[in-house]
Amino acid sequence: GAVVSQHPSRVICKSGTSVKIECRSLDFQATTMFWYRQFPKQSLMLMATSNEGSKATYEQGVEKDKFLINHASLTLSTLTVTSAHPEDSSFYICSASRGGRSYEQYFGPGTRLTVT
Amino acid sequence: AQSVTQPDIHITVSEGASLELRCNYSYGATPYLFWYVQSPGQGLQLLLKYFSGDTLVQGIKGFEAEFKRSQSSFNLRKPSVHWSDAAEYFCAVAPNTGFQKLVFGTGTRLLVSP
Numbered sequence: 258g259a260v261v262s263q264h265p266s267r268v269i270c271k272s273g274t275s276v277k278i279e280c281r282s283l284d285f286q287a288t289t290m291f292w293y294r295q296f297p298k299q300s301l302m303l304m305a306t307s308n309e310g311s312k313a314t315y316e317q318g319v320e321k322d323k324f325l326i327n328h329a330s331l332t333l334s335t336l337t338v339t340s341a342h343p344e345d346s347s348f349y350i351c352s353a354s355r356g357g358r359s360y361e362q363y364f365g366p367g368t369r370l371t372v373t
Numbered sequence: 374a375q376s377v378t379q380p381d382i383h384i385t386v387s388e389g390a391s392l393e394l395r396c397n398y399s400y401g402a403t404p405y406l407f408w409y410v411q412s413p414g415q416g417l418q419l420l421l422k423y424f425s426g427d428t429l430v431q432g433i434k435g436f437e438a439e440f441k442r443s444q445s446s447f448n449l450r451k452p453s454v455h456w457s458d459a460a461e462y463f464c465a466v467a468p469n470t471g472f473q474k475l476v477f478g479t480g481t482r483l484l485v486s487p
Contacts, residue, residue: 261416266414289473291473291475298382298479298480299479300377300463300477300478300479300480301417301463301477302477303474303475303476306473306474350416352416352417354473356473361419362419362473362475363416364409364416364417364418365416366414366415366416367416
């Protein structure tokens with residue numbers, strides 16, 4: 258159990274366009290979802306935390322108008338990279354949690370975004 | 374601010390040999406500690422976690438980790454490595470205040486030689 262999927266796994270888009278990444282919890286209800294960004298040879302950096310039905314909480318330095326996060330249901334969160342630029346190219350990973358103090362975050366396989 | 378250091382970027386171990394991956398953290402109090410493994414095309418998988426109690430923690434796939442408060446370390450060990458263990462390993466910490474906010478180290482890539 259506790260499977261998290263991401264779609265797409267890879268996406269290439271042109272500069273200036275927007276791209277949406279989906280994160281789904283397939284077999285459990287995710288009260289909280291997290292979005293991370295992973296640069297090559299670096300650790301995962303938390304971008305934002307979202308609770309179902311609430312606005313996302315963004316980490317310092319993350320532009321909320323550029324990285325739009327929606328957590329409209331207990332099984333789906335989306336990250337939209339708006340007006341993408343080459344520097345937004347990265348590996349984006351989501352995780353989902355049932356919430357509470359269990360701390361178990363279940364991670365998706367990630368989405369490789371390339372902006373040309 | 375919390376930070377996690379994994380001093381080894383790459384480690385190569387022969388199949389069947391023992392493994393130790395190092396992790397040091399910086400935090401004001403004892404945090405919650407985790408080890409994750411990331412295989413290509415797969416999401417991060419939790420190997421084990423330490424919240425409190427016995428400082429030697431057993432995890433999945435034959436891994437264990439030992440929390441040493443005096444050294445602010447949480448090293449991951451396995452007595453006999455298998456080729457399928459080749460992957461990226463991440464140490465992570467979270468505050469013990471009930472807030473889910475993982476801070477990850479930079480990872481250690483494990484290579485297993487025949």
